[in-house]
Amino acid sequence: MIRLIADENISWRLKKILSDWEILPSNEIKLNDRLTDLNIWRFAKNNDYAILTFDEDFCELQNLYSFPPKIIWLRTGNVNTQTIADLLNSLQKGILQFLSADDLGIDI
Template sequence: MKLLFDQNLSRKLVSRLADIFPDSSHVQFHQLAEKTDTEIWKFAKTGDFCIVTQDADFAERSRLYGSPPKVIWLRCGNAPTPEIEALMRSGVEAIQELLSNPSLHCLELY
């Protein structure tokens, strides 16, 4: 499964994490930057993406509707891109478990 980085995260994460999450993308690359959460959710679902966000709304939607799409909720506040990259890298095993386990829908990374 591919990652779809939400608007509140840098587009640079796509290339910075390509070695461990190839084929990932960013909402801006699909003209979704100004779209609603519902439209992003539908795009992620049909495109087989896992949403990576700092927005609690996607985590709540995941609790209500389950998956797909799965959600990675980054709980690190307004951190610089290198810190977010490091968080994603340190959580790679948990992310892989989320993506491979059908009973998991949302992962919170701190």
């Protein structure tokens, strides 16, 4: 099972399109603290999620703190949610390999 937290810039609709993936939109994470990138990072690490993002901010956190969590950094530019879903589906095998690799932390 692929477990991803979708960064705030990725539509929550991705969760409905990729119903066979476990996708948690970051705005659905309930924390006592403010929802910051670092808090999302910690939540992902503590709950065995990878982070799906358009932002390099999570990559910078990984440079500081290593991994897990693993980062899937989408560098597609401004595309619609269906295009993202199609891309992820087409890369599913590679994503699964990346998530199971012990020596990789970021996939672009």
